[in-house]
Amino acid sequence: MRKLILGIIVLSVLNACNNKQSKLPILGNREPVTKTVDGKSVVDTAYATIPDFKFVNQYADTITAKSLDGKIYVADFFFTTCPSICPVMHRNMLNVYKEFKDDGDFRIISHTIDPKYDTIPVLKRYADKMGITGNCWWLLHGNKGDTYNIAKSYLQTVQEKNPAGQFIHDGFFILIDKQKRIRGTYEGTDPKEVDKLIADIKILKAEPEQVATK
Amino acid sequence: MKLKLISGIFLLLTVLIVSCQSDEQVEFYRYYSGGSAIYQTHCQNCHGSKGEGLQALIPPLTDVAYLKNNKALLACFLKNGLKGKIIINGREFEGEMPADDLAPIEIAKVLTYVTNSFGNKMATINLQMVESDLKKCR
Numbered sequence: 528m529r530k531l532i533l534g535i536i537v538l539s540v541l542n543a544c545n546n547k548q549s550k551l552p553i554l555g556n557r558e559p560v561t562k563t564v565d566g567k568s569v570v571d572t573a574y575a576t577i578p579d580f581k582f583v584n585q586y587a588d589t590i591t592a593k594s595l596d597g598k599i600y601v602a603d604f605f606f607t608t609c610p611s612i613c614p615v616m617h618r619n620m621l622n623v624y625k626e627f628k629d630d631g632d633f634r635i636i637s638h639t640i641d642p643k644y645d646t647i648p649v650l651k652r653y654a655d656k657m658g659i660t661g662n663c664w665w666l667l668h669g670n671k672g673d674t675y676n677i678a679k680s681y682l683q684t685v686q687e688k689n690p691a692g693q694f695i696h697d698g699f700f701i702l703i704d705k706q707k708r709i710r711g712t713y714e715g716t717d718p719k720e721v722d723k724l725i726a727d728i729k730i731l732k733a734e735p736e737q738v739a740t741k
Numbered sequence: 742m743k744l745k746l747i748s749g750i751f752l753l754l755t756v757l758i759v760s761c762q763s764d765e766q767v768e769f770y771r772y773y774s775g776g777s778a779i780y781q782t783h784c785q786n787c788h789g790s791k792g793e794g795l796q797a798l799i800p801p802l803t804d805v806a807y808l809k810n811n812k813a814l815l816a817c818f819l820k821n822g823l824k825g826k827i828i829i830n831g832r833e834f835e836g837e838m839p840a841d842d843l844a845p846i847e848i849a850k851v852l853t854y855v856t857n858s859f860g861n862k863m864a865t866i867n868l869q870m871v872e873s874d875l876k877k878c879r
Contacts, residue, residue, distance in 0.1 A: 608837075610786075610839050612786065614786055614787045614798070614799060615786050617795070618795050653798070656796055656797040656798045657795075657797070658796050
């Protein structure tokens, strides 16, 4: 009997390892909510979502959470004069862009954390030099407080300039689904992680819930 | 016993081969390998692991003619940064490379690495050359 139980445990562990992941996890805080369905109250899970926002892109178009309705998107934080990790991040992000730029249901948004220098014309010039065209990849300008606040929703930390005149920020790419839930975070400076992001976007796009959401 | 003899001969041969390398070659390898490490920490983020640059934002380091023609200025570019228009591989770049706080010997090593990688093939840029070039910085 004991052997049998052990066998079952071993098998199930092996099976768990073998299982090819066909669904991504949902990250962030979650809390139970009580809903009334058909007169009965049921407990459901409410996942953390990205709240509404208002920023302006490199074409001076206003972008809100509504602009991303029905889209899977990747977000990151950067600034154009960043001498350290940003060139690496956006060299890697270009691979994501190239893979999905013709996909109308996909977006990349890059928030500048230095809105004073990175004005809309500066962002447009940066986009041009990066070879970014069309509406797949938006570089977003906004009030500094708004940007720093929204960063928290993406589980990111950004800070003001330190005494050496440098901004501190995380180099993560955050994957958001059509329900505005966080489905993955990837180290944007690591090409291998970014390859995984590209693979995960394909998995996410194929999830029934995502396919059904327009 | 036999093993000792064989390894002894082997050691002798290795010493002979190494000593056959000219002093210049030894100096080159010393600069080149040191430069490779400095490149990774100070340059690679922007210029890329293959010196490919980044789109039209950051120039590549593959313009053989540009590096040759500006050889005596390269040390100053690293020390003081570089600003304004430059033409690399026939494309115009206009941005700013920040100054980097490198010692002259580090500048010599990393320049030797760059000018002998990514399709470039120049001679060693040694400490003496860098020191004399740095005196002429504008």
